[in-house]
Structure formats: C-alpha cells, structure tokens
Amino acid sequence: MTGSKTNTMSREEVLTAIRNIPESANFVWDGIDEDDRPATKEELLAGIVAIEARRGRPNGSDKTQIALRVDNSVLEAFRATGKGWQTRMNDVLKEWLKEHAA
Template sequence: MTGSKTTSTTIARMRAGRARGESKTDAAKLRAAAPYAWDGENEDERPLTREEMQAGIAAYRRRRGRPAGSDKESTTIRLDRDILAAFRASGPGWQTRMNAALRDWLKTHTPT
C-alpha cells in the first residue's frame, strides 16, 4: 500500500507499554491535552456552538444530490465512437459541451 502509515510491533512490546501506562492510540493524549480556549478577540476563531454545527450539517444534507427542478432529462443515445471520443478527449464537462453543440445546431436547423 503506497502511503501506508502502519507500523508493526510485538505483543510483548505492546503489553510492556500498556503496563507503563502508555495508550494503544493517541486518543488518551488528545483527551489529556488542554481544551481549546477562545480569547474572545477574533470572532473568526470562535468555536462553533452545538446549534451552529447542527444547522450547518442540516444545510449540507439539504444540498446533496441533484438540484431540484432541473430541466434535464436522462436518456440513452447511440453515437459514433469517433464523435464520442472527440468530446471525451476535451476533458471534464464534455457532456455539457456536447449539449451546447446540439443546441447551437438547433439554431440553424429544424429537426424533422
């Protein structure tokens, strides 16, 4: 695994560390550290209240998914491979660009 931060140790070393009062994780160190204390000067550094955090989470949950009221319709269409490859090669947003190309074509042509 690239970038893995796992380490290995023996059971004997783990038991010896636990006997000395060392934690298996850093959670104990975090709990023992002094809590953040806001100095009251900079409002941007003020920790959020529980209500503010819950309101932010609720707003995030409402935003997830597709936008409501979209005028788009999902469809299946068969296209020549070279045309599809050309649009895909143009990078992210190729479907939007394909939609714009079709819209531009409709300005000068009447579908039959």
C-alpha cells in the same frame, strides 16, 4: 501492500492516544477574535443540514447520471469552455436530437 504506511500505531493505539490528550491541550477561545470562536453545536448542525440540502439533483430534476465514453478531444473541448461544460454538452445533444428526430 499498496500505498505508503504513514503510521505504525494500530487503530486502538490511536484511539487510546486521542482519549488521553490532557484537558489543558484543548483549544480555549480568548474571546477577542470572533473568527477564532468555535462553532456551537447548533451552528455545526445547521451547517450539516445546509450542505445535505445542496447534495444531489434538485427536486423535480429529470436528469440521470451515466458513464459515457467520449473522445478525449471532445471532452477537452467542452472542459475548455469552463464551468458548466456538462450542461453545454447536454444542450448540444438535445439540439442534435431536435434536428435528427426519428
């Protein structure tokens, strides 16, 4: 078996243990520090909606995700330029296409 076994409990045993946590062990906000206040259901749902809206390509994008093998030296050079390296690599390829149009 691969990996490390960190829990000897079965899934059913874990679920039972979670269901049996006493109410007194639940978090109770003291009303003092607003940063410790639990989020309301509406706030949690708004956060989920906001994250889901950011996932994937923006509407109208003409990009396609692919798997591409490049030399390690090329990859390291682009990554070394920092955030946005994939966009810069795309720009270099577009420039090459302009100069080498068929």
